[in-house]
Amino acid sequence: MQNNKENILEIKGLKTQFYTEAGIVRAVDGIDMTVKRGEVLGVVGESGCGKSVTSLSIMRLVSQPGRIVEGQIFFDDRDLLKLPESQMIKIRGNRISMIFQQPQSCLNPVFKIGDQLSEVLHIHQDLGREAGQKRAIQLLTMVGIPEPESRIHAYPHEMSGGMAQRVMIAMALACVPELLIADEPTTALDVTIQAQILDLMRNLRSKMDTSIILITHDLGVVAEMCDRVVVMYAGRVVEEAPILELFKSPKHPYTAALIGSTPVLGQAEKELVTIPGSVPNLIDLPQGCKFAPRCMARVENELTICTEEEPPIERIAPNHQVRCWLYEKELES
């Protein structure tokens, strides 16, 4: 933890594929991504863009028929993909932990909340039963669960969605992880409960100094919570920029369309941008840029290269990267 290096996590050329009867699903197809110490990195994209598979790959939780086929994931100078499982167990839930979209289905229905929390503490911190329960009460208090002394005896089905998500957060933060991966943590919750959970995450982050990867499809949540954003499409990173810059001047046509298609509170007259077609089939990806078949900028600029060759990701400003031929042209001229 005394490491002064700027990045806590570095993903290089990660490819995760699923071997199905229909063919090979290229869910994550060569992504590079870094998470800086103490930052909240947003990962946005629509369903099937590979954002969840990326997070499962970091945790090495990709299950059959999926497999990580290529790449490196450096955490604290070690490649997680090369660690033996016995070492990975010590990191998972301890130094890197994760919260999921459906809190109710991530908690074990037959164990009490308190027991599930103390299990984490027993495994990673070798706390005994009594000490574990005591710490569990502290953790539940920290995440704002009323009457934690009696709540540790509750079963998951006795809790509301918001409360269950608080328990998940308590469990994820039990060992004060250096990196927290939150995969759509508020998507299943009502907005007033979402506001509670986001507020809780903000407070805990300022207290614990944990780096966070926040995976979401909600640009509002991104704008509110993140320092930097990675936009994904069809298993690739298409744009990466600091939060203000991304919203002020989105460079990739997909990012721009995504922002343009989101209805915004207080802007009833906003004309919603539509993206024609739908996301490509990950088994049979189009040639060239994966967004090209839906890209209006390609048509307007009469670019032919887009459907022939895939653009590389280029740095167009110190903190701004984009994968698009439009900017490639700019660079050359």
Next chain:
Amino acid sequence: MAQDLEQNGTAPQKRRVLVEVKNIVKHFPVRGGVLQRTQGWVKAVDDVSFFIYEGESFGLVGESGCGKTTIGRTILRLIPATSGSVTFDGKNIFDVTANELKKLRRDIQIIFQDPYSSLDPRMPIGESIAEGLRIHTDKSAAERYDIVVEMLTRVGMRADHARRYPHEFSGGQRQRIGIARALALRPKFIVCDEPVSALDVSIQAQVLNILRELQKDFGLTYLFIAHNLSVVEHFSDRVGVMYLGKMVEMASRDDLYRDPLHPYTQALMSAIPIPDPTLKRQRVILEGDVPSPLNPPTGCRFHTRCPLAFDKCSQEEPPFKDYGEEHYAACWLLETGEKGASKLTRENLPDEVRLVEV
């Protein structure tokens, strides 16, 4: 419609009411024990009244369990109401003969949230779209096919799609098929129950734009049920806000979003994250969860979470009243007559309530 107005010489504001929901109540029994006796009642909708003008989109918003979907289904008579009435085009739909009901079913259609589960997986989508025509009209197979093709084109799909099955389409396409099916009988009124909440944003915009266009072309009236306030603002002309089986506020879209009167509406709006990182706002975060509709709080149902609640709120239910220009709300603070008394501002809020900077 436009002719009516000219002939009657009425102002455009005094439009014709197409749907009127009056004091509707829906309680679901909760059964339990060996004998499956009724042990309690879920008060899903409890005395809700509103009306929808012809040709408008009426948005109904609220969080899960507030009763918005139940209202949509009772209007369609998909579930029977416990009491109350729904008038459509001057007829009480709870009180019509079987024949009249069949006729009404043509005029009132529904679009569901999950287009996959609402389409028959073993039926080519063309047949699904034509099914209503087969039941309600005596059109020949060829005529029906023409209508199917017309509807498919209207929602941006191709004629040859008619022979394919639901699983061959993406979520957005299936929702467009759902719209084509609802539209085939040329209804006057469509209940859209969370039509875009299962869709990705880019596809959501496609579907919303299609619904808008169809409304213009066919003079449709919509009841637009959704939990997403930004989508509702974008789509609706008038909006009703529900909380725990009650309507708490109802107004024209602009009035509601610019000047929300009910503390719940204000809290709901301030809870929405806005996709603009430069925008700084103050947010009141509501404590706790929505209470159970099995045993709702006395008085105003929101009083257990309302940061401005006072004694009267827990004792007596506030009236749902028009506070000017058809801006209805139910809050005791509005009854005090004091200007801005119901606003969640620093001056009104008790000191212990935190305003969060976002």
